[in-house]
Amino acid sequence: MKKLIFTLLLSFNCVQASGTQKHFNPSDSGRIIQEVNILKSGRRISADLLKTLGGVLSQSIRKKGLVDSINMCSLEAIPLTEELKKKHKLQGIQRVSEKYRNPLNAPDKLDKIAIDYLQKEKLPSYLQQRVKDGKFYYRFYQAIGVKSSCLPCHGSKDEMKTTVRKKIERIYPQDKATSYKIDDFRGVVRLEF
Numbered sequence: 001m002k003k004l005i006f007t008l009l010l011s012f013n014c015v016q017a018s019g020t021q022k023h024f025n026p027s028d029s030g031r032i033i034q035e036v037n038i039l040k041s042g043r044r045i046s047a048d049l050l051k052t053l054g055g056v057l058s059q060s061i062r063k064k065g066l067v068d069s070i071n072m073c074s075l076e077a078i079p080l081t082e083e084l085k086k087k088h089k090l091q092g093i094q095r096v097s098e099k100y101r102n103p104l105n106a107p108d109k110l111d112k113i114a115i116d117y118l119q120k121e122k123l124p125s126y127l128q129q130r131v132k133d134g135k136f137y138y139r140f141y142q143a144i145g146v147k148s149s150c151l152p153c154h155g156s157k158d159e160m161k162t163t164v165r166k167k168i169e170r171i172y173p174q175d176k177a178t179s180y181k182i183d184d185f186r187g188v189v190r191l192e193f
């Protein structure tokens with residue numbers, strides 16, 4: 001079921017904002033409309049990213065095999081996310097996970113709040129707001145689920161091909177992104193508006 005959560009967090013719930021409370025006016029209808037639009041774009045952009053990444057990855061696995069597609073996940077993800085960032089004028093776009101493979105994808109404090117909330121409430125998306133110097137900033141989060149196609153690289157280590165496991169262990173010595181099962185919560189796409 002495609003439920004959508006629209007949550008407004010006051011700045012002091014999220015991050016420390018500097019003297020901005022006077023600007024916060026929940027009845028500001030223009031801003032509410034803007035936030036609904038952010039939610040809509042957030043869902044569209046993150047679906048676009050996941051679909052494109054998934055397509056590129058499965059094509060690479062078909063053509064070059066699993067082992068040679070391991071690099072692709074990091075190499076291709078960068079230009080793709082950069083392209084989307086430019087196209088949609090985003091402040092940031094990233095995949096984030098508590099059980100990460102690349103430590104650069106580890107969550108910060110605000111990500112953790114979003115990840116805990118999405119998991120607890122079993123929701124697909126979440127909008128986080130903060131106010132700084134009278135300006136509103138948003139982070140949109142879209143949950144990523146595990147599919148069977150992810151398991152060759154993110155499943156149980158015992159069931160992984162030895163060549164795949166060895167290459168992942170070599171490139172990512174701090175890897176936490178294994179032992180996932182189908183439908184597990186893998187992490188989030190984070191978009192910054």
Ligand code: HEC
Nearest residue numbers: 069070073074095097100101102105145149150153177187
């Ligand atoms: C061919 C192996 C391979 C497959 C298949 C694969 N991944 Fe990955 N995945 C990787 C590698 C390698 C990274 C690290 C990328 C980097 O360095 O940023 C990664 C990173 C990620 C990240 C970023 C967070 C982190 O752990 O660093 C997410 C989220 C992710 N994968 C989800 C998925 C999902 C969902 C699927 C299935 C639809 C999938 N992956 C399939 C190899 C794979």
